[in-house]
Amino acid sequence: MAATTETVEQVRAVTEQKYKYGFTTDIESDVAPKGLNEDTVRFISAKKEEPEWLLEWRLKAFRVWQEMEEPRHWAKLSYPPIDYQDAHYYAAPKMKDRPKSLDEVDPELLKTYEKLGIPLREQEILAGVEGAEGKSPAIAVDAVFDSVSVATTFKAKLEEMGIIFCSISEAVHKCPELVQKYLGSVVPYTDNFYATLNCAVFTDGSFVYIPKGVRCPMELSTYFRINQANTGQFERTLIIADEGSYVSYLEGCTAPKRDENQLHAAVVELVALDDAQIKYSTVQNWYPGNEDGVGGIYNFVTKRGACRGRNSKISWTQVETGSAITWKYPSCILQGDNSVGEFYSVAITNNFQQADTGTKMIHIGKNTRSTIVSKGISAGRAQQTYRGLVKILPKAEGARNHTQCDSLLIGDQCGAHTVPYIENRNRTARVEHEATTAKISEDQLFYCRQRGLSEEDAVSLIVNGFCKEVLKELPMEFAVEAQKLVGISLEGSVG
């Protein structure tokens, strides 16, 4: 029907035509030769002046990776073979030394971030101003450009509280004992094909340590940007929340429009000790490819959090709109008694985008609880799969899980699939799973339009309502961005 075709047009407009981050930045880059072998690994490690243990760890991972097979069978994704030798594994904006302050950062680079709307400079200024914390909630930003972290704001202010927020390369030198203790402790170097590749060639990423009893006073944020052509981005993020601490961390991603596919294989590890809480939010808007499915990012990401301590809590909130291929299952290992894991997800796929995403909740400790809310929206010829595992181990007395999995279809050529896996090995545990699939109905569209809304606004409103439970979990600072991305006006300002 005409209305539906138009709807699809509009959604296409939101996700493709308006991919306004599709610019490239003209910057001199320091690039490793194409290809992947032990020398590449050594090259990266040497570039970063890494200690011997880390190089050894990378090499171990690389050797394991060479024996591994790409997981191409179980996920509902189809894409041509990836030639891992035909990519650069290291690209960095050329700098003589690490910049000491933002003034030493290439102005071109700062311009890029300005275009992306990241107020690095403003925040740096703010950071120096007395009483700045009294104003609207500030965000400390770590910006990663291709492979290298270029600037971290608010560092000094955070350091006063004992919080460490810097690039992971810097952390390797600054607090090697923490990095060595926790790196690979949640996602081991043998974990899976992409994570293992990341262990071998990861270039940069963010590192956060929140000391005992400290509540981080601002949102910590990382912005990832792939600029260089033919570059894979392999960032590695490690967040440790010590006993009784709290941190909210935001991650945003963009990449220029390019016709070839670019590989992104990140690893994120979270560790929450006793009574600690980590809230991790992502707005992923990598280039999705054009309307014929040419180009776009291949996003193969391993994200996992360990609730090691009693009463600890880890929440993942994600809004996924970009990437040609998404392969991503942010998970929680609920080890500590009474620990809590949460996964809130909105995934929007359009045109030829494919997403196979979900979560894993592994209940180990007593009275562990998990909540999964997944909202998938599919339009065009996109295929989307929710794949989730809830596993209750024998000692998880009184464990509870609730899963809610809703799919919304726009048009009649897209697909939504739900693949829940439940393994319960404890009689006292309770696991609930609810799933729905719906279409935006002609009735709903007509009702909204009769009240004066354009069809585009009507779709936005309906989609917004569909995602509400998840969007409300995002920090305020991020909600605005998510709302723009979904092409909707976020409700809640009234009533």
Place this chain on the structure above:
Amino acid sequence: MIEIKNLHATVDGKEILKGIDLTINPGEVHAIMGPNGSGKSTLSYVLAGRDGYEITEGSVSFFGKDLLEMEPEERAAAGLFLAFQYPVEIPGVANTTFLKSALNAIRKQRGEPELDAMQFLKLVREKTKALNMTDEMLKRAVNVGFSGGEKKRNETLQMAVLQPKFAILDETDSGLDIDALKIVAEGVNALRSPERSMLVITHYQRLLDYIVPDHVHVLAFGKIQRSGGKELALELEKNGYAEFGVNEAA
């Protein structure tokens, strides 16, 4: 205000409206009565611009403009409102959000400034109170879990907020008990004014005891068979639609 001339419409190739002529002047309330399947709802959908109806003949002029050329949202901005027989549920979208978006979308189309949150809240509270509705209903998702009466009251609230020039009430009495019917009718009557016209579509005369029309038309077999004053409704109540060749028992 609205002038319907020789309107023919088909659905899936089947002719439902077979030449409707109707003129409604400002301030007038017209009732269209008719048996099931006579084309009552089709007429309301065609006027509101719903997809799926083909206009094969005739014209509709609305304030001198060609209504049939306009998109549904343009008709709304021009002042046309349809109170649905079956109001649609929109999960997750708060009633206030929906109303605010609708009102501002209409104001924007008319080149009027949009209302901010405070202005809107003041307006909607006022209207809610007049309709005996609670603030709680404003916070709930649009029509989700509403009783039949609540849904119809919600339609009336939307009408009160959007202040249309021409409102079509499609079977507003269906699914209402007598108390709910009275409340809704009071809300509608409060909106009667010399500038506002209404077209009340109903099967039964009952509603017209509360919303008293100026003119009554009988629609059967896709055509207006007879027109008269409010006494025509009473006559129909007594004799049924039999004189128009309709056997309702069948």
